[in-house]
Amino acid sequence: MPVLRLPRIYVPTFCAIRIMHFGPRGRINIIKNFSGEMSEEAYGGVMRCLLCGSCEPECAAGIKITEAIRALKMHLAQTR
Numbered sequence: 001m002p003v004l005r006l007p008r009i010y011v012p013t014f015c016a017i018r019i020m021h022f023g024p025r026g027r028i029n030i031i032k033n034f035s036g037e038m039s040e041e042a043y044g045g046v047m048r049c050l051l052c053g054s055c056e057p058e059c060a061a062g063i064k065i066t067e068a069i070r071a072l073k074m075h076l077a078q079t080r
């Protein structure tokens with residue numbers, strides 16, 4: 001059974017709201033599954049990312065999280 005690593009204290013929006021869409025893992029999953037449409041809940045999770053970069057040093061996969069989220073936020077701002 002895979003171990004779920006929850007965001008720790010360095011993830012400000014997840015700590016405040018406690019919904020996976022508001023943590024880096026949830027946001028990256030939204031980006032991976034994005035096909036042009038997304039729920040209001042997912043949209044809120046992405047758009048409320050502070051782009052603070054606190055999650056990047058903790059990412060074991062070395063994903064440029066803020067770069068990916070910034071790109072999606074720009075796309076959504078232009079198309080939605």
Ligand code: SF4
Nearest residue numbers: 049050051052053055
């Ligand atoms: S960059 Fe976004 S996802 Fe990463 S810790 Fe900051 S608010 Fe959370």
